Amino acid sequence: MAEVRLENVTKAFGNLTVIPDLSLTVPDKSFTVLVGPSGCGKSTLLRLIAGLEKPTSGAIRIGGDDVTRAEPSKRGISMVFQSYALYPHMSVARNIDFGLRISNVPKEERERRLNEAARILALEDYLDRKPAELSGGQRQRVAIGRSIVRNPKVFLFDEPLSNLDAALRAQMRVELAELHQSIASTMIYVTHDQVEAMTLADQIVVMNKGRIEQIGTPMDLYDKPASVFVAGFIGSPKMNLMPGKAIGRPDIPTVGIRPEDVEVTEGDGWETKARVVETLGSDTIAHVRVEDVGEMTVRLPGHIRLNDGDRLKLRADPARQHHFDADGRRMEGQTA
Amino acid sequence: MSEVSTSPNAAPGLSERLRRAAQNGRLTATLILLPPALILFTLFVMLPLGESGVYAFYDWNGYGAPEDFVGFRNFEQMFGHSVFSVAAGNTVKIVIVSLLVQLPLALLLALLIYKKTPTNAAFRLIFFVPYIMAEVAAGLIWSFVFDGNYGVTASIANSLGIDRFFVLADRELAFYAVMVVIVWKYFGFHMMIYIAALQGVPDDQVEAAQIEGASRRQIVRHVQIPHIRPAIAVSVFFSIIGALQVFDVIIPLTNGGPSNQTHTIVTYLYEFGLTRLRIGFGSAVGVVLFIVAVLVAVFYQRIFMRRANP
Numbered sequence: 001m002a003e004v005r006l007e008n009v010t011k012a013f014g015n016l017t018v019i020p021d022l023s024l025t026v027p028d029k030s031f032t033v034l035v036g037p038s039g040c041g042k043s044t045l046l047r048l049i050a051g052l053e054k055p056t057s058g059a060i061r062i063g064g065d066d067v068t069r070a071e072p073s074k075r076g077i078s079m080v081f082q083s084y085a086l087y088p089h090m091s092v093a094r095n096i097d098f099g100l101r102i103s104n105v106p107k108e109e110r111e112r113r114l115n116e117a118a119r120i121l122a123l124e125d126y127l128d129r130k131p132a133e134l135s136g137g138q139r140q141r142v143a144i145g146r147s148i149v150r151n152p153k154v155f156l157f158d159e160p161l162s163n164l165d166a167a168l169r170a171q172m173r174v175e176l177a178e179l180h181q182s183i184a185s186t187m188i189y190v191t192h193d194q195v196e197a198m199t200l201a202d203q204i205v206v207m208n209k210g211r212i213e214q215i216g217t218p219m220d221l222y223d224k225p226a227s228v229f230v231a232g233f234i235g236s237p238k239m240n241l242m243p244g245k246a247i248g249r250p251d252i253p254t255v256g257i258r259p260e261d262v263e264v265t266e267g268d269g270w271e272t273k274a275r276v277v278e279t280l281g282s283d284t285i286a287h288v289r290v291e292d293v294g295e296m297t298v299r300l301p302g303h304i305r306l307n308d309g310d311r312l313k314l315r316a317d318p319a320r321q322h323h324f325d326a327d328g329r330r331m332e333g334q335t336a
Numbered sequence: 337m338s339e340v341s342t343s344p345n346a347a348p349g350l351s352e353r354l355r356r357a358a359q360n361g362r363l364t365a366t367l368i369l370l371p372p373a374l375i376l377f378t379l380f381v382m383l384p385l386g387e388s389g390v391y392a393f394y395d396w397n398g399y400g401a402p403e404d405f406v407g408f409r410n411f412e413q414m415f416g417h418s419v420f421s422v423a424a425g426n427t428v429k430i431v432i433v434s435l436l437v438q439l440p441l442a443l444l445l446a447l448l449i450y451k452k453t454p455t456n457a458a459f460r461l462i463f464f465v466p467y468i469m470a471e472v473a474a475g476l477i478w479s480f481v482f483d484g485n486y487g488v489t490a491s492i493a494n495s496l497g498i499d500r501f502f503v504l505a506d507r508e509l510a511f512y513a514v515m516v517v518i519v520w521k522y523f524g525f526h527m528m529i530y531i532a533a534l535q536g537v538p539d540d541q542v543e544a545a546q547i548e549g550a551s552r553r554q555i556v557r558h559v560q561i562p563h564i565r566p567a568i569a570v571s572v573f574f575s576i577i578g579a580l581q582v583f584d585v586i587i588p589l590t591n592g593g594p595s596n597q598t599h600t601i602v603t604y605l606y607e608f609g610l611t612r613l614r615i616g617f618g619s620a621v622g623v624v625l626f627i628v629a630v631l632v633a634v635f636y637q638r639i640f641m642r643r644a645n646p
Contacts, residue, residue: 050543050547051547052543052546052547071546072543072546072547073546073547073548073549073550077547078547079543079544079547081540081543081544082540083538083540085538085540085541085543085544086541087541087558087559087562088563089562089563089565098545098548098550098558099547099548099549099550102548102549102550102551102554102558103548103549146544146548150548
């Protein structure tokens with residue numbers, strides 16, 4: 001049982017309060033992703049859970065134990081850093097079993113865990129190499145291996161894929177998902193990349209300015225964003241946000257329409273002109289200008305071939321619109 | 337039939353390299369920028385070095401041209417002189433104390449104050465002050481400290497109710513006092529090298545070790561010291577070469593006394609060569625010191641610096 005609970009946690013650095021008052025439950029064996037823009041406090045929150053920062057107030061519990069003031073090594077966690085944090089002077093094997101060696105784990109047990117981690121992460125052929133002799137993806141696997149051998153109750157990941165190129169990132173996303181399935185531990189993962197959040201998470205926590213904007217499954221957040229902020233953050237391309245008068249509803253302060261919920265129509269619709277067209281093959285992304293509405297992004301089926309400057313008539317699916325009040329909160333009962 | 341290389345990586349010939357250098361401006365830059373440094377270095381370093389090598393074989397008082405060629409007699413006298421043995425032994429002692437006391441002390445303090453905080457900055461400044469102080473001033477200050485009549489040692493003797501003691505006049509204690517001053521004077525320099533290196537150790541590697549359960553001592557041993565090994569190699573090198581050259585601190589402190597017990601090779605050169613107008617003899621000492629320094633530098637660079645920078 002390794003549920004992680006944060007109870008009214010606050011964190012301030014001098015006069016700057018980074019996390020005002022935050023409570024969060026990360027269920028046992030879940031893959032929870034903390035997502036938000038740079039500076040939203042998600043990495044600070046992860047460091048608080050890791051014990052690398054102490055909260056100004058509040059309590060942190062892991063597996064029911066109060067670890068608020070416990071040392072990082074006493075919390076049953078392990079952490080994978082953005083920069084991998086591998087020791088350049090040690091071989092892959094020594095990087096992976098470093099924690100076991102300094103804890104005086106018997107050699108046979110150490111080797112058993114090392115070989116098991118190397119097998120899971122396909123690192124058997126690289127154990128004698130130094131980190132400098134590995135690719136970015138291999139280094140990341142070594143960092144994960146270092147976490148695995150400790151058998152932690154909770155894995156923490158701090159933007160682990162952001163130093164990798166796009167292709168490797170996609171591959172590592174799949175490997176991380178497989179790892180979570182195979183070892184069934186609680187994982188908390190920080191990223192600013194909402195694609196990683198959507199593809200990996202059981203539960204996404206969207207953060208903004210040190211507060212939680214919304215917690216839910218990926219599709220909850222996609223289908224029912226609780227605020228304008230979440231609506232704009234989750235989904236790629238971003239949701240189109242416009243005043244209600246653009247759809248003839250001046251009573252609604254803000255309307256959100258996802259690019260994929262707009263279609264080309266022959267009937268009534270917005271007269272638009274494509275400014276830029278991105279042809280992706282499976283989809284065509286058109287950035288258009290609509291009179292009285294402004295800029296919009298639409299995702300059309302790939303078979304619709306457009307050129308920059310083409311004129312289109314577009315219609316938004318009324319059942320798929322999202323309505324937000326003057327405070328930017330979702331107006332219930334009116335939307336998809 | 338001669339072979340013609342068609343490899344694009346084949347090294348270009350001298351004329352080709354010169355032509356390229358002329359085209360890209362390197363030749364012009366070299367012709368303009370090199371001569372001033374080369375001339376100054378030749379005039380003030382290479383020529384005096386060469387001349388010392390020549391004078392070492394003459395009995396010469398520095399006036400007129402050296403005429404009395406004595407072969408290796410200066411070297412024989414030097415190696416047969418008991419004070420030279422004391423001076424060479426003292427120089428070795430300074431090297432040992434520098435390596436075993438000064439550098440560990442510098443590393444320990446660096447580990448305590450390398451993090452960027454206002455308090456640490458104040459301590460860094462305090463610890464660095466001895467290094468930026470003129471050697472002669474440092475020597476004079478410490479000669480007051482060790483003064484058995486009015487100095488700190490006198491106060492200590494008075495407060496303990498024991499007889500006053502004169503450290504710098506004691507054959508047994510004087511060189512220990514000198515070594516204390518040398519450690520005090522130069523540890524700040526090495527501390528700064530270590531601080532700069534420690535600040536370059538990525539925080540996340542230290543944090544990763546903390547999460548793995550490493551103690552502070554284990555983090556220092558397994559993470560920080562391996563990281564700063566190149567800086568330690570440089571610091572050890574400076575320390576050895578510096579120890580071979582110790583001079584300015586000793587003159588105001590003891591002037592080599594009592595009974596010539598606190599000489600180093602350089603103060604020996606000064607005392608028995610220059611002040612007694614035995615320039616040939618002094619040159620011979622200088623030649624020996626130069627050879628030792630070059631050997632240390634070459635071997636150290638080849639063995640330890642390469643190991644530290646694999």
